[in-house]
Amino acid sequence: MTEAPAQAPTPVVHPPLPLSQAVAYMGAAVVLALAQGLGQGFVAANIPPIAGDLGITTTQASWLMAAYMIPRASLPLLLIKIRTQYGLRRFAELGIIAYVAVAFASVWITDFRSAVVVQALSGAAAAPLSTLAFMYMLEPLAPEWKMRLGLPAAMAVMMAGPTLARVVSPALIGDGGLTGIHLTALGLAMVSLMLVFRLPLRPVPHMKVIQPLDFVSFLLIGFGFAGLTIGFVMGPIHYWTDAPWVGLLLAASVASLAMAVAVELNRAAPLLDIRWLASPAMLHLTATLFLFRLILSEQSAGAPRMFQTLGVAPAQMTGLFAVIVGASLLGGLACVAWMRPNRVGALHLVALLLIAAGAFMDAQATIDTRPAQMIASQALIGFAGMLFLPPAMMAGLIQALARGPQYLLSFVIVFISTQSLGGVLGSGLFTTLINHRQAAHYATLTEQLATADAPTAQAIAARAAALAAQMPDAAARGAQAAAQIAQDAAAQAYVMAYNDAYLLTALIALGAAFVLVLHLLRDRMVLRLTARVQADKTQPDATP
Known part of the structure; x- marks a missing residue:
């Protein structure tokens, strides 16, 4: 029995809502986006407190992040088809009920196993919230404002959520453990x-679009995404070569994705249109989104972890993260003002240059650097993040809709996958680079700290003298002073490693900007040549 092609229904254009209702729907979009973003951010920002609350190691607690991200990366594969077949209202209501149920269950977590299960369910329940946030933001707007206002506004709030979690977490934790965080997530869910x-969202036509082979493709792609997520979350922690199971899992994930591609290429109604995704335009867009997500790891996996290594408490970093949130929102406003289809390349160029500037500023960090010294650089990167993603998504949506509504699913999957998996892969690669460079710098520093070296001996003597009032034994003071200098060397090695990573990020951003400039110049030359050829064809022949 052959599989019948399933065409997506033609999109319905509803008239814009009155102003009061429009504000209410957009406010609902903000709440939904914050509920999803804060839920994800609370896990990423509080791995050590979660480990302490559950009585486990931070390595074990890292599995919670992997459990949350796995369904976030893979479940959207089916969500659009489920929404199309069963209707917006049912999709919205069941999705939000599941999210409330999981948020309620998270309040009663008492052990590691239940925490992993609940986090996996939280990731699955949060996946529809991203879609709902977009829908509620676009629902009340006229068609000409959906791309220009709705898209950047929704993305600004969604991107700000995980960073905002780092702003509010210290106040919510206080002396009461994680109860305040769980209750906040539950309150937002309710x-x-x-x-x-x-x-309620206005209805759209239903249509049977789910095919039996969709579930086969989903399982294969879901396993592949799950393996990549686990591998790049746990790989840097266990270190790649010390944990053979990480390599086996990554190999199995690649094999599973290859099988999914083989299945999809031989279907009349594929879940993903692989041939279109492999076209030059889509490959270019996918590579752009993935590269940008990788270099943005400098902000999510860079400064917070560096300051944690230097002993800076989370409460001391709230000001820095608040500035990043504000800069992201300003970037969204800038997109509303300037974003047009013909300005995508220019906006991306500005974003890359801002990231390069911010990363280069961060590369000057020292062991005495504190969050206040990184406010300007991190604000530039936060602003650039919002200046990049909405135009990229707009360009992809235009390409997909130009081919037909059925191509929308393929693009949405590409966008979500590059952002979810790109974030995980970027963080894993960034952490791996830090660990490698820290070991190299520490080896160099320890060679320089030989006790026979005169400056080192003087430093140990000075430290020992400062400890005289506390430790009367001279040998103990010398040992303690040497240990302190060794600790300082380890911290200095970490800072030097982060500086290397920041500098590499700046160089990658500059390289991407250079390639983009060449691409824009080529496009301009092609347009001029095309216009000249057309003009020559339309001119009348002047010969008698």
């Missing part, structure tokens, strides 16, 4: 539930 039922 408010979201009320808004979804109080402000």
